[in-house]
Structure formats: C-alpha cells, structure tokens
Amino acid sequence: MKPQVKIKTLSIDGRDIGAREDETILEVARENGIAIPTLCWLEGLSTVGACRLCMVEIEGSSRLLPACTTHVEEGMRIATDSERLRRYRRQIVELIFSERNHVCSVCVSNGHCELQSLAQALGIVRVHVPYRYPRLDVDASHPRFVVDHNRCILCTRCVRVCDEVEGAHTWDVSGRGVDARVITDLAQPWGASESCTGCGKCVHVCPTGALFEKGKSVAEMSKRRQFLPYLTLMREERR
Amino acid sequence: MTSTITIDPLTRVEGHGRITIQLDDQGFVSDAHFHVTQLRGFEKLCEGRPFYEMPSLMARICGICPVSHLIASAKACDEIMAVKIPDTAMKLRRMMNLAQILQSHALNFFHLSSPDLLLGMDADPATRNVFSMASTHPQLVRDGVRLRQIGQLIIELLGGKRIHPAWVVPGGVTEPLSVEQRDTILRMLPEALTITLRTIDLFKGIVDRFPEETRAFGNFPTLFMGLVDDRGGLEHYDGTLRIVDAAGSRVADGFDPRRYREIIGEAVEPWSFLKFPYYIPRGYPEGIYRVGPLARLNVVDTALTRWADQELAEFRQLGHGTVLSSFHYHYARLIEILFAVERIEQLLSEKEILSTHVRAHAAPNAAEGIGVSEAPRGLLIHHYRVDGQGLIEWANLIIATGHNNLAMNRAILQVAKRFIRGDRLQEGMLNRVEAVIRAFDPCLSCSTHAVGRMPLAIDLVGAQGELLHELRRR
Numbered sequence: 001m002k003p004q005v006k007i008k009t010l011s012i013d014g015r016d017i018g019a020r021e022d023e024t025i026l027e028v029a030r031e032n033g034i035a036i037p038t039l040c041w042l043e044g045l046s047t048v049g050a051c052r053l054c055m056v057e058i059e060g061s062s063r064l065l066p067a068c069t070t071h072v073e074e075g076m077r078i079a080t081d082s083e084r085l086r087r088y089r090r091q092i093v094e095l096i097f098s099e100r101n102h103v104c105s106v107c108v109s110n111g112h113c114e115l116q117s118l119a120q121a122l123g124i125v126r127v128h129v130p131y132r133y134p135r136l137d138v139d140a141s142h143p144r145f146v147v148d149h150n151r152c153i154l155c156t157r158c159v160r161v162c163d164e165v166e167g168a169h170t171w172d173v174s175g176r177g178v179d180a181r182v183i184t185d186l187a188q189p190w191g192a193s194e195s196c197t198g199c200g201k202c203v204h205v206c207p208t209g210a211l212f213e214k215g216k217s218v219a220e221m222s223k224r225r226q227f228l229p230y231l232t233l234m235r236e237e238r239r
Numbered sequence: 240m241t242s243t244i245t246i247d248p249l250t251r252v253e254g255h256g257r258i259t260i261q262l263d264d265q266g267f268v269s270d271a272h273f274h275v276t277q278l279r280g281f282e283k284l285c286e287g288r289p290f291y292e293m294p295s296l297m298a299r300i301c302g303i304c305p306v307s308h309l310i311a312s313a314k315a316c317d318e319i320m321a322v323k324i325p326d327t328a329m330k331l332r333r334m335m336n337l338a339q340i341l342q343s344h345a346l347n348f349f350h351l352s353s354p355d356l357l358l359g360m361d362a363d364p365a366t367r368n369v370f371s372m373a374s375t376h377p378q379l380v381r382d383g384v385r386l387r388q389i390g391q392l393i394i395e396l397l398g399g400k401r402i403h404p405a406w407v408v409p410g411g412v413t414e415p416l417s418v419e420q421r422d423t424i425l426r427m428l429p430e431a432l433t434i435t436l437r438t439i440d441l442f443k444g445i446v447d448r449f450p451e452e453t454r455a456f457g458n459f460p461t462l463f464m465g466l467v468d469d470r471g472g473l474e475h476y477d478g479t480l481r482i483v484d485a486a487g488s489r490v491a492d493g494f495d496p497r498r499y500r501e502i503i504g505e506a507v508e509p510w511s512f513l514k515f516p517y518y519i520p521r522g523y524p525e526g527i528y529r530v531g532p533l534a535r536l537n538v539v540d541t542a543l544t545r546w547a548d549q550e551l552a553e554f555r556q557l558g559h560g561t562v563l564s565s566f567h568y569h570y571a572r573l574i575e576i577l578f579a580v581e582r583i584e585q586l587l588s589e590k591e592i593l594s595t596h597v598r599a600h601a602a603p604n605a606a607e608g609i610g611v612s613e614a615p616r617g618l619l620i621h622h623y624r625v626d627g628q629g630l631i632e633w634a635n636l637i638i639a640t641g642h643n644n645l646a647m648n649r650a651i652l653q654v655a656k657r658f659i660r661g662d663r664l665q666e667g668m669l670n671r672v673e674a675v676i677r678a679f680d681p682c683l684s685c686s687t688h689a690v691g692r693m694p695l696a697i698d699l700v701g702a703q704g705e706l707l708h709e710l711r712r713r
C-alpha cells in the first residue's frame with residue numbers, strides 16, 4: 001500500500017463514507033455494499049469505462065460520470081440510483097441487445113450471463129429499438145474454444161485479460177462502430193493463432209456466451225472468475 | 240356453376256393453413272386443396288450455428304412436441320460426433336419421447352377431438368368444445384387434464400421445468416435419473432393406465448355412432464410407414480423402417496432410415512408451401528403413404544406390452560391386413576397412450592436406468608448426421624451437414640405432417656365429396672372437413688418449421704373461380 005494515502009469523505013446515496021483518495025467511486029461503493037451495475041469492468045483488469053452502465057449522478061454536475069473511472073473527491077455527493085439513471089441503463093442494455101443476435105434460449109450461457117442478469121435486474125421485458133440482425137461468424141477453429149460474434153458486446157475483457165494477465169495479447173479489436181470485432185492475432189482464425197496459449201482466461205472473463213468451451217450445450221457454460229483477483233494479488237506479492 | 244369452399248381458420252389444429260373446395264357446374268365437389276401458407280425457415284436459420292446448439296434450436300420449431308425434435312436432433316448430432324451414446328442415456332431419451340407421445344395424444348383426443356366425438360359433428364359450434372364438455376362429460380375432461388398432466392410431469396421430472404428442456408444433448412442427456420424421480424414417475428403410472436383403459440372403453444362404446452365418418456374419413460388404400468424394432472415391435476426411438484401396402488404385405492422392411500432419400504421423394508405443388516413426400520418406387524402421387532399412430536399400428540407385428548397388445552388385436556379386426564380409415568387414428572392414439580404408459584414402466588424397472596453414465600463427449604467426427612425417430616404425429620427426420628469445425632452448413636427436416644400431406648389432401652376431398660352439397664356451407668359439413676384434418680392431428684408449425692400459430696380458412700369456389708362462401712373462425 002502506498003504511504004500516506006489521504007482519506008476523503010463523501011456521501012453515496014445519502015450515506016456518509018470515508019474513502020482513500022486513490023479509489024474510484026465504484027470501488028468505494030462496492031466496499032460499502034452499494035451495488036452499481038457494470039459490464040466492461042472486472043476486478044483484476046485495467047479499467048476502460050466503455051460500457052457506461054456504471055454511470056452515477058454527482059451533485060453539482062449535470063453530466064453523468066462512470067463510477068469505474070471516476071476517482072473520489074472530497075465532499076462529493078453521489079447518487080447511484082435514480083429514475084434517470086435506470087432509464088439510461090435500460091437504454092444501454094436494449095441497444096446492446098438490438099446490435100447483435102442475443103438469443104438467450106439457445107445460448108450456452110443461458111442462466112449464467114451477465115448481460116441477461118443485468119436485463120432482468122433492470123426489468124427489461126422488451127427492446128424498444130429495432131433489431132439489426134447482423135450476419136456474424138462463429139469461429140470454431142480453435143481445438144477447445146469457440147468465439148461467437150453474435151453474442152459479443154465488445155466489453156474487451158478478453159482483450160485485457162489476455163494482454164495484462166496472460167501476457168499473450170492474442171485478442172484485440174478491429175474495425176470501428178458497428179463494424180468493430182474482437183480478433184485473434186491479425187484477424188486470423190483463432191485456431192491458427194500462434195500467440196494463443198490456450199489458457200482459457202478470455203473464455204472465463206467473457207460476460208456472455210460469446211466465448212465458450214467446445215462441446216457445451218445450452219445453458220451449460222458457467223464461468224469461473226474467482227481466479228482473477230487471486231492471480232493479480234499473487235503476482236504483485238512476487239514483484 | 241362451379242364453386243370453391245375454403246375453410247379459414249381451422250379451429251383446434253396446431254398452426255395454420257387454408258382449405259379450398261372446388262365445386263363443378265352441378266354444384267358437386269370436384270377438387271379440394273389443403274394449402275399451407277407459411278414459409279419454412281428453420282433450415283436457413285441454423286446455418287453457421289455450432290451443431291450442439293441444434294437440439295435446443297430445433298425444439299423451438301414446435302411448442303406441442305418439442306421433445307420429439309430434441310430427440311431426432313440429438314440423434315443426428317450423436318452421428319456427427321460419431322459416438323454410441325450410453326445405454327442408459329438412450330433409455331432415458333426413449334422414456335421422454337414416450338412421455339411426449341402420451342401428452343400430445345392426450346391433447347388431441349381429449350381436448351381437440353372429443354367434442355366432435357361425444358357432442359356430435361352437427362352440434363352447435365358455440366358449445367362444441369372442451370368447455371361445454373366439462374358439464375356434459377366431467378369425468379372425461381378430468382381424465383384428459385390429468386393424463387396430459389402426467390405426461391408433462393414426466394417430461395418436467397426428467398428435463399426440468401421448462402417447455403423446451405435442454406436435458407437432451409448431443410451425446411446423451413445432462414443428468415442421470417435419481418431414485419426419487421424414478422419413484423415419483425412410477426407412482427403416477429397406475430393412474431394413467433386406469434384412465435387410458437377407461438377412455439378406450441368409452442371410445443369403443445361411441446365409435447359405432449360414426450359409420451359414415453368411418454367410411455368417408457380418409458378411407459382409402461395407401462402405403463403405411465413406420466419404425467419397428469428388431470422383433471417387429473412398436474418402436475418410437477430407434478429401429479428400422481417398415482412399409483406395408485393396404486393389404487398389409489411388406490413393401491420394404493429392415494430399411495435403414497438413414498437412407499431415407501433413396502425411398503422418400505419430396506414433390507412440390509404451387510398451392511402449398513408444405514412439400515408432398517412420396518414413396519419413390521411407386522412414383523408421384525401413387526407413392527402416397529401415411530405415418531403416425533395409425534401407420535405405426537399397421538406396420539408392427541406386435542406392441543410387446545400386455546394391454547397394448549390386447550387392444551392391437553381388436554384394432555386389427557377393423558380392417559383386412561391394415562386399417563384404412565383415418566378415422567381410426569383416434570383409436571390408434573389411445574392404444575399408443577396405453578403402450579407409452581406400459582413401456583415407461585418397463586424402462587423404469589430396469590436396473591441400469593439409474594446409472595450415472597449418461598453422456599458421451601466428442602468433437603465433431605463426421606461431416607453428416609441423420610436422426611430419425613417417431614414423433615406423436617409420425618416419422619421425424621433431422622438431417623444435418625457440418626463443416627470441419629462442426630458448424631451447420633445444411634439442414635433438412637422431414638416432419639410427420641409433411642409425410643401425411645398427400646393423404647390429408649385426399650382425405651379432405653373424400654370428406655368434401657361425401658358431405659358437401661350445393662353452394663351453401665352448413666356447419667356440420669364444414670366441421671367434418673375440419674374433423675378429418677384433426678384426425679391426422681397435423682401440426683402446421685412443425686411442418687413448415689415456422690414459429691407460432693396462425694389461423695386456417697375454408698373457401699368455397701365456383702366453376703368460374705368466383706368465391707361463393709368463405710369461412711373464418713377462431
């Protein structure tokens with residue numbers, strides 16, 4: 001731990017809370033048992049603030065700020081839940097659903113999916129924008145794993161875990177906007193990737209059924225993520 | 240003046256379609272067509288998907304018999320993996336298939352067909368339904384609800400509380416059977432047997448009230464096709480194809496159903512999206528054949544269970560060599576319910592049924608897989624081709640209602656000729672046209688592979704093509 005960290009006082013949802021100055025709103029909220037929805041953030045990985053689900057309201061600012069990338073400040077008054085926030089979060093999730101082909105009922109991750117649980121928690125029963133129904137590939141060239149772009153939400157957790165934890169940097173993102181895809185090596189089939197070590201970390205950090213183990217049937221792919229904070233901790237101690 | 244009658248919508252049939260009845264100058268029925276106006280889509284939908292997703296995807300073709308699609312699909316996937324699945328897994332799948340047959344047959348007999356049979360074909364349509372039956376025949380309605388429930392409970396006990404259980408997977412099933420599950424199912428079976436026997440007695444008591452229907456409801460010679468086991472017994476999960484002609488002589492026997500393309504051709508007519516399968520050696524349309532309960536009982540030597548065999552002997556008395564009237568699909572369904580109950584009990588009393596070895600794992604090892612089973616409505620074929628990664632490249636499905644398409648059209652014509660006169664449609668006439676379709680128990684969502692239900696209509700069309708009468712009911 002860094003020496004002489006300063007303590008800031010702030011309030012979240014009306015509760016007065018003390019936090020270290022190097023902490024983000026999300027970390028402080030979690031420590032205090034306050035739930036803020038997230039998708040791209042994962043403990044043990046760097047923060048990208050891409051999905052915008054963790055948006056919170058801060059008194060005195062008309063902009064919403066992502067809790068995962070915003071550091072605490074003295075006297076901050078934060079609201080993590082409001083009708084406005086819930087509306088925005090629902091919109092984000094609906095847009096994710098409409099962008100690709102998320103068919104829960106036949107998905108390997110049905111019942112173990114972060115996107116699905118989030119939609120349930122936000123009370124989403126239908127999507128108010130038209131679906132795009134893109135025709136996307138499934139790459140099953142790897143001997144053990146499959147990537148189904150139909151279910152990818154571009155959270156980039158796979159990219160980060162592969163780079164930051166495994167050190168292989170097999171995954172990356174190519175294209176922009178609706179054309180963005182996660183790719184392996186220089187957009188080669190996963191099975192042809194020379195950098196992939198086959199460790200499977202990307203599969204287990206993937207929040208949906210986009211990355212999964214071969215041979216799993218519908219609803220059988222539950223993911224284990226406990227390993228990540230543990231791995232990070234062990235590495236830091238060794239340094 | 241010639242006229243055409245079209246029935247729209249056909250009530251109490253799963254799915255949707257439209258019937259056109261053509262009258263000649265004298266006002267006699269000259270032709271009848273059963274159009275299925277839905278487009279098939281499932282084969283296209285699954286292209287590019289991993290093969291092990293297929294059972295769950297295919298189960299969604301139909302909300303009435305999802306289990307049958309699960310089973311045929313899983314069998315096709317077993318072949319793609321090139322594995323022999325554990326014996327117990329096969330028995331458990333077989334049991335679930337029988338529970339589905341029981342449940343689906345009960346739905347047809349008690350809920351869809353019994354109002355015609357017990358209240359009469361000419362009864363007021365407003366009261367000719369299962370709701371008024373609750374006051375006129377309370378016992379029968381209770382029995383129907385309970386029997387369906389037992390079938391559904393068995394499916395749920397095995398596959399979990401879902402309409403589309405994901406328990407049947409390529410390579411076997413996901414969970415073994417527990418002692419508690421086995422005992423719960425065993426406890427329900429005696430009641431199911433009592434109900435079925437009681438219903439068969441009742442049916443036999445009323446069947447004589449329908450001499451005209453028996454004579455004219457799709458009563459003509461055709462071939463019959465179904466699976467039989469190695470002893471010539473009634474078979475719904477595995478076995479080989481047997482085809483008999485109207486006299487009961489075997490036209491094909493011991494035929495490997497994987498070679499279906501050598502004997503089953505699929506003709507196309509411009510007025511229907513539903514193809515017309517026929518037996519290739521006899522040509523089209525002479526190669527007309529029927530599948531389903533009536534066909535299955537016509538092709539087997541024996542049922543191999545006590546009560547079903549007893550009834551089968553009586554059933555055979557209804558014809559010479561084979562039973563030809565499609566009206567007897569009803570009786571055949573009841574006998575199959577009996578068989579399902581007895582066979583489930585046999586399977587549960589086998590020791591290995593509790594074995595925990597119920598799943599084989601393998602990568603895709605074959606480029607092609609064909610899964611064949613008997614669904615409630617008849618022979619069901621799922622045929623897939625995959626690429627080197629196990630992604631579906633091509634799929635073909637032949638569904639029971641498709642097999643019966645030719646026979647159904649001919650049956651409608653027969654009924655229309657017998658019961659429809661003139662350019663005015665009377666309720667009783669129309670209802671008989673509907674009833675003959677219900678006798679086949681077609682599932683239109685299955686046969687066109689489209690999701691959901693849509694209505695069916697009857698048009699009466701004159702010689703000059705003018706619409707004389709149109710009927711749409713909900």
Ligand code: FES
Pocket residue numbers: 037038039040041048049050051052053054055066067068069
């Ligand atoms: S979790 Fe904060 S932006 Fe995704």
